[in-house]
Amino acid sequence: MLPIALLALGRLIYSHWVRSASTHRRWLAKGALAAAILPLAFFAGAGLLGGLPSWPMNRQLSAYRKTLVTFINVVPETEQLTESVFPWPERVKTAVNVLNRIGYRRPPLIRSNFIGDIASGAGEKASGEFQFNEGEAGWINASGWAFLAKKRRPADAILITYDNAVTSGKPLICAITSVESSYQVAPLRAVWDVSTLPSTWRARFSRDRLPKGQHCHLEAWAFNADENRAYRLPGGAFFLW
Numbered sequence: 001m002l003p004i005a006l007l008a009l010g011r012l013i014y015s016h017w018v019r020s021a022s023t024h025r026r027w028l029a030k031g032a033l034a035a036a037i038l039p040l041a042f043f044a045g046a047g048l049l050g051g052l053p054s055w056p057m058n059r060q061l062s063a064y065r066k067t068l069v070t071f072i073n074v075v076p077e078t079e080q081l082t083e084s085v086f087p088w089p090e091r092v093k094t095a096v097n098v099l100n101r102i103g104y105r106r107p108p109l110i111r112s113n114f115i116g117d118i119a120s121g122a123g124e125k126a127s128g129e130f131q132f133n134e135g136e137a138g139w140i141n142a143s144g145w146a147f148l149a150k151k152r153r154p155a156d157a158i159l160i161t162y163d164n165a166v167t168s169g170k171p172l173i174c175a176i177t178s179v180e181s182s183y184q185v186a187p188l189r190a191v192w193d194v195s196t197l198p199s200t201w202r203a204r205f206s207r208d209r210l211p212k213g214q215h216c217h218l219e220a221w222a223f224n225a226d227e228n229r230a231y232r233l234p235g236g237a238f239f240l241w
Contacts, residue, residue, distance in 0.1 A: 126231030155222035
């Protein structure tokens with residue numbers, strides 16, 4: 001950013017200086033500006049082409065970060081926010097709520113962890129599957145894959161919900177996890193065909209997020225961060241405390 005700022009500043013200085021400069025000195029100044037612009041344009045173009053294969057992975061990671069922020073008031077994934085967004089989640093929460101209140105957050109923040117508020121209609125679907133299993137004591141593991149068929153790309157994030165006798169058919173979101181994104185392999189093909197990106201995911205969350213002493217029906221949903229829409233994935237599992 002510094003060279004770009006200096007070029008803009010140089011143009012302003014030149015516009016003031018040229019009024020009192022001779023024709024010869026003007027040509028020298030123009031030559032110097034051109035000599036500064038050409039290397040910058042070359043290296044900027046080279047850097048753009050060099051980073052092009054990483055753009056799809058960066059977009060996928062940004063969508064996951066956006067999802068964490070979108071649910072910050074109702075499903076605060078503090079550890080993931082700290083690792084992926086900002087070291088102090090409380091600052092993020094304060095700032096994003098202000099931005100949301102004045103209309104700069106699009107789509108707006110989610111106000112409830114009831115999945116029905118953002119669930120897609122009957123005709124809209126996402127491809128994928130999932131399975132749950134009990135890990136070490138006090139933890140639940142989940143895995144699967146999720147693909148947004150309409151957008152032709154992997155899901156931006158995965159939402160885990162539970163349903164029991166208390167919620168009675170109104171599942172609540174209890175955890176959020178990311179879709180895997182490989183930075184070791186960055187094929188150029190993914191630049192124009194994001195469907196080639198990995199769509200698998202894994203989750204691990206504490207059983208404390210589920211109500212104790214009740215049957216809980218767990219489900220996984222593919223999330224589209226651009227539209228705040230969730231799509232149920234095929235599968236399901238029951239857990240009993």
